[in-house]
Amino acid sequence: MQAKNMRGKQSFVLPGKPVITHWASVAGKKESQGPLGKCFDYTSQDTYFAQKTWEQAEKRMQQLALDILSKKADISKEAFPPVYSGDLLNQCIGSSFSLNKTGIPHLGLYGACSTMAESLLLAGMTVEGGFFPQAIAMTSSHFAGSERQYRFPLGYGGQRTPTAQWTVTGAGAALVSSYGNGPRLESCTVGTVTELGIKDANNMGAAMAPAAYATIRAHFEDLGTSLDDYDKIITGDLGQLGKELLISLGKQDGLDLDEKIADCGTLVYQLDTQDVHAGGSGCGCSAITLCGYFLNQLKTKALKRVLFCGTGALLSPTSTQQGLPIPGTCHAVAMIGEE
């Protein structure tokens, strides 16, 4: 037993290049009205998704995403792969309730909005290591559930600050497999936790940008790659402000990220007309943008190689109320188009 796949300090390669054979995305009303509105497998104009609470709506979105995925991939109930999933709700009840009584093996994650990348990274390990032939990566978020948890109940009608981002209502799921065709996972970088003192729960892009930059740098150093090797560096939900901060962090090091960065938070909404201020955020943001848009771009070879960087703000309502800064993290997964 050797660390044959480790590279550098935080990264590893996946020599078997596990395949993402199928993916599914579920999105809410505002997301359906955005630039990617036509890309999603399922959209609903009902923010409750026919449930009694927003939290249960989030559960329902995960169920829908998993259901669509299992139909696309023809997964039998008897041999359901393990699901790596998490969300932003206290104690991740979106994820655990969605799998309740299904008999599906489940490993719960908490990586805040980095969960789509964290779950893909772990699903890649699982398949590459031969522990299971397939594994599913899934996550979700819901605007209304998230607002009342982290900031104010929507009924208060609180004024949003210019740096605020809009939590995406949506869920994405991807099947990582040891066989089949589709985009492939090449390598992964495990993020560290870092912050530069941002304490404003309405400015999460700035809180996450330093972590995104640290992980992108670590990925390049560990794997001996550079910006030239990637068509796009896809960040999860930095939003307009966080994206600009990330670019300026790069400039200080002579790294010109400007043309390569595609932030899901700035792609999922029409920033100038949808009143979302700095852009989209939440676990669902990178999940539906990856599973609704970028994986199709890789499949059709419109993109050849991307670095998917899930960014997460590891705050809680309690830590915010106690005046603590917002630690950020970022996990990165390098993917290539269908071979």
Added chain:
Amino acid sequence: MQAKNMRGKQSFVLPGKPVITHWASVAGKKESQGPLGKCFDYTSQDTYFAQKTWEQAEKRMQQLALDILSKKADISKEAFPPVYSGDLLNQCIGSSFSLNKTGIPHLGLYGACSTMAESLLLAGMTVEGGFFPQAIAMTSSHFAGSERQYRFPLGYGGQRTPTAQWTVTGAGAALVSSYGNGPRLESCTVGTVTELGIKDANNMGAAMAPAAYATIRAHFEDLGTSLDDYDKIITGDLGQLGKELLISLGKQDGLDLDEKIADCGTLVYQLDTQDVHAGGSGCGCSAITLCGYFLNQLKTKALKRVLFCGTGALLSPTSTQQGLPIPGTCHAVAMIGEE
């Protein structure tokens, strides 16, 4: 790339048998007064662990556990293994704040009180698959932070029900390695999410017992093992009631668990004198009992083979207030004594 290590539906083996070379435990005042009080590496009579809040005390316990572990194992700051960790606090702030600005790679988990088993399972995969030479599994909980989050602030002086369990104040960390000596990981079973309708946040043992039983059965079936193969079946925090329920579930199937079950929740406190009602609970319960007691038992070969079953109640304050039942989960890790 084949699923060469998979067994049955939910389980896999670790042919290289990753070694738990070092472990550390940190515990609070009440735990230091219990039957295992002398087993822990570090105990404090200050429930705040010299911090301003209970949440930060939990962060501090994780820092202490990691610090003790890294000294024991002589881990250099420059080559720190990735840490799999999680806790019960909203958004797992015990875990993320403990690693903030350390530069240590971190993958966040949410498995409620099953986190010690979930993190060991993932650390085992990581080492076995050659992704990193070592990985750390860590978790914690804090009585006071947990009570005010899930039930009532302690200042209310609420009456505890007879089925209530006492959340352990403590943290445990274990280093899983591809080399060295110590107890070894043999195989793992990924749990499913299940419940039988329990809605009382003061009766979590009963909520988790069905999941514990489902995982123990799946483990035996997947791996072709039986009770005879294990000296002990160690459950995380079922407490007295949950343990009895688990035993009765076994009896219905002709499985006599009575003599083999050792529940950390009933071992960590003196149930008749420490006023903890049904026993201990929380992520820290199985963490300090494993890292303070059972790993030493395996090291000295007092125990030859155990099945460590981390049990988790996947409730949140929100799901309880919304009247929903408590889904439970359980992940199992089979370990053998030093070879």
